[in-house]
């Protein structure tokens with residue numbers, strides 16, 4: 231339930247100084263591509279924000295998205311912010327189960343009508359309502375019921391955003407993304423398999439600060455994280471431009487760190503921030519470990535042929551002035 | 561590699577993006593504004609593609625000034641004044657020493673270095689409380705004489 235205590239008060243009770251909070255806002259504004267002049271507004275709005283009620287529905291999913299977010303490095307200020315939302319329902323992690331859990335969801339929906347955020351991970355099977363149910367209620371019915379009075383919906387991960395692996399050919403369950411069912415609410419897709427945890431936190435922070443979703447690309451993804459491709463920001467890019475490609479995973483080119491394009495890298499068509507934000511406490515991203523990008527944040531990434539089949543022709547992805555900005559088709 | 565240096569061109573073939581000189585002119589312009597209008601500026605280095613080499617060049621040109629301050633706030637924040645007084649390099653790290661943000665701050669004092677109002681108030685409350693509470697282990701006050709051993 232949204233609480234009467236503000237986020238600022240809550241953080242200060244947890245021993246987080248205002249200076250630490252200013253630091254968090256400065257770095258989050260930078261991640262969200264906001265000017266630093268927005269930081270004082272962010273500090274004021276965020277510290278005055280009441281804990282928003284959040285209902286999180288996990289549908290047809292592997293729990294990877296939940297793991298990525300909840301097991302992200304501890305204890306950062308991002309995780310404190312995440313702890314500061316009032317997560318009124320998430321059946322994977324909540325102590326309550328069955329009727330008791332469903333009562334919590336209904337209570338939160340009633341008490342925060344029109345104000346709660348709905349988070350969804352996993353796709354929704356339409357083939358047969360019985361394919362995926364929670365407490366006997368089908369995913370589609372629960373989504374429609376929960377979305378009705380939500381302020382906005384955050385689709386977490388590629389399954390909720392675009393259907394993901396459940397929707398892969400031949401799509402045995404008739405899986406669809408959230409946006410195929412809900413068309414009258416603001417929706418943001420934070421895709422990725424799994425999505426970058428900081429992208430989720432930054433979206434929540436933006437929403438709490440400005441009371442609206444951040445700028446989106448044409449697939450409804452936050453532009454600050456999906457505004458350029460992996461290829462745009464890849465450190466192997468000079469080798470791509472020089473046509474120096476590894477031809478196998480253990481040849482001379484692979485050893486010298488050449489471009490993985492001919493090994494199937496989908497980086498040139500994949501909008502995501504892995505190359506800058508990185509994974510595992512900022513250790514690296516897959517290309518740094520010698521593996522091509524699979525393109526997991528794009529629609530139907532599972533059906534684009536083999537992960538090891540290259541995107542041809544090379545010329546199409548050569549650097550052009552102004553390339554890589556503004557969304558997938560630009 | 562860090563959040564801010566993993567920008568595209570980092571190999572032998574393309575060591576520079578050509579962005580260092582325009583950036584230095586932007587810093588000069590911001591310093592001019594600070595002198596004339598007392599308005600500070602923060603330049604977010606994440607928004608400007610720079611190679612690792614570019615960053616080295618930029619930092620070498622700016623040099624090191626008299627002040628270096630370190631804040632410990634869920635990971636260190638380092639504020640290094642450059643040889644040009646009023647121009648600071650502000651680097652925020654998290655607890656894992658990843659760079660979370662890097663800025664060139666053109667200001668008399670970077671804002672984050674100032675004690676913040678609500679922290680001062682909380683400090684006053686704590687100080688008042690502690691002065692009125694005997695030390696828990698001994699029941700003594702800070703002014704009690706220390707006995708010779």
Ligand code: SF4
Nearest residue numbers: 461464489490495497
């Ligand atoms: S094709 Fe892949 S490995 Fe090569 S430069 Fe692009 S993103 Fe990097």
Ligand code: SF4
Nearest residue numbers: 502504523524525526
């Ligand atoms: S590097 Fe590519 S496949 Fe891997 S997580 Fe990022 S977008 Fe997905």
